[in-house]
Amino acid sequence: MATSVAIVFCVAGVSILFLYQSVRTPIAASDQFLVIESGAGLSKIARQFENQGFTHSEWPVIFWGVLSGISASLKAGEYFVETGETPAQVLGKIGRGEIFERKVTILEGVTFREMSARLAQAKKLKDQLSQMSDTEVMNTLNLDAPSIEGSFFPDTYHYVLNESSVDVLSRAAVKMDRVLTEIWESRSADLSISTKYEALILASIIQKEAMLEAEMPVISGVLQNRLKIGMRLQTDPTVIFGLGPDFDGRLKRSHLKKDTAYNTYTRHGLPPGPIAAPGRAALLAAVNPSETEFLYFVAKGDGSHYFSKTLAEHNQAVKRFIK
Known part of the structure; x- marks a missing residue:
């Protein structure tokens, strides 16, 4: 036993x-x-x-x-x-619950159309955006703005299996609202803009104009100087955005004369909405511009710009840098 x-x-x-x-x-x-x-x-x-x-x-x-x-x-x-x-x-x-997370990056300066295309390519992320209009997306996310552009903060976002592109955008929208509010509260006095949304619009233009982060406050100063004296902004990125899908990558003089709601060559003031997704640096520049007397700038071809105080000086710079 x-x-x-x-x-x-x-x-x-x-x-x-x-x-x-x-x-x-x-x-x-x-x-x-x-x-x-x-x-x-x-x-x-x-x-x-x-x-x-x-x-x-x-x-x-x-x-x-x-x-x-x-x-x-x-x-x-x-x-x-x-x-x-x-x-x-x-x-x-x-x-x-150590669930595997994938990630997708929304780049600074992209339009909502470009952002949607990037999300559609993300692995194992359900694509809902291709079946939704801009208005439907805005209603789903409870976005209270005239335009969907600029509503989403460019950053890297993580997601898990069975999440959708709308889920990612929801987080990006919450972050943009938080960052924009935080930055707006740190704004300088005597700005040419008076609301958070105007700051967002201006930041989107700065984002598209500047290749160097260090130049963003200077470009902001130029644009705000123009707004203060009622001078048209005359920025190419706003014209390109207004052309929409018709733009083939080559900006012509005829485009500058074609009036759209976003053409800052034909219209005064800011365009009616953002033209891209601005990052933190552009948002900061929009509310904290450099104190400058510059009214003009032209691309030098190396990523930087030449800034001028007078039209005569600017015209000389254009002849020098635009071949």
Whole structure:
């Protein structure tokens, strides 16, 4: 009898040791993703481990899940499993909810159309925007603005499986509102703009005009000087935006004369809305311009600009830098 009991305990001990070693053995399968569906229990997850080659059997996973208490805290989502990890480590990830996150970057200076195209290309991000009008997007996100342009802060955003492009835009809209409010509160006195939205519009023009961040406050100063004296802004990016899909990449003199709501050669003041997504530096420049007497600037061809106080000086600079 004693011998039989000893054998039972010995077999049980060996079995437990085997199960323990199994969940501690590094996974030989190549890197892959594991998707845990909502409501999936330990048994189903254990079968997934076996089917995807993480372990030779589901039982070691069930054993470890119960023994460690992880079975009570399993979280749905997509998990990345690397070669060399152990089944116990992977199960620990699922228990802690270390869901795999992908990322997509919204660049400074892009239009909403360009932004939508970028989001449509993001891996495993559901594309809802292609089926929605701008108005529908604005209504969905509760955006209170005349235009959808400029509503989203350019940055890198993380997302998980089953999230959509609208989910990403929602976070970008919240961030733009927060950053814009924060920056507006730090504005200088005696600006040529009087509202946050005007700051956003001006920042979008600065973003498109400046290649060098250091020049943004100077360009802001030029534009605000013009606004103060009722001089037209005469910025090419606003003309290009107003042309829309008709613009083929070559700006002509005839374009400067073609009146649109955004043509700052034919109309005074700011355009009715932003022309792109401005970043933090452009927003800061819009509300904290350099104190300058410049009224003109022209691109030098190396990313920087030549600034002038008078039209005569500007015309000379144009002859020098525009070939």
